[in-house]
Amino acid sequence: MFLDANSQTLLRRFSESRRKHPLSDKEVGLREAIDRESELLEPLSLLANLNIDTSEMSLHQLRDIIKARLATDGASSMTLQFQSFGFKNGIATDADLVFDARCLPNPYWDSSLRSLTGLSPEVAHFLDSQEEVQKMLSDIQGFLESWLPSFESNNRSYMTVAIGCTGGQHRSVYLSEKLGEIFTPRFESVQIRHRELD
Secondary structure, rough: OOOOOOOHHHHHHHHHHHHOOEEEEEEEEOHHHHHHHHHHHHHHHHHOOEEEOOOOOOOHHHHHHHHHHHOOOOOOOOOEEEEEHHHHOOOOOOOEEEEOOOOOOOOHHHOOOOOOOOHHHHHHHHHHHOHHHHHHHHHHHHHHHHHHHHHHHHHOOEEEEEEEEEOOHHHHHHHHHHHHHHOOOOEEEEEEOOOOOH
């Protein structure tokens, strides 16, 4: 794939970005450098299977063209990560969406569950039986089903959905696991990360 643009567009882009062209110096001006670059790259452009003139394209248009020309199938290309975390250790700073599960019933207050995590069947059974937990799970699922396609169609390649509870041990872990199970069949790449357990 070879991307190109006309000289006038390249001049404008370099002027707007205020970056120095790698072939320009005290003796070679920007226009001359662009012309020289074109000469040097011509053999490469002839070897390319796909040549795209970006002169009149926005970044989003270019992305759409590349995706349309290079996509091999209709599968989702966006990687979706569910990340549990504990608010007491700070919010997940790399998250695109954050949901707060601290209002849900907390297994921590059951002494038989305190030392376990949301990965254990006992904690999962406890949270499965809580109406509020299932309502939040359903609401988050509905929100993501409504909005993830919009993020994906806007050329997002990676999306991190963070679920937080107080310590990041029980509720957030459980919800992240459940959401991962729900969305794994719908996305090519689904990851689950438990920040406090890692």
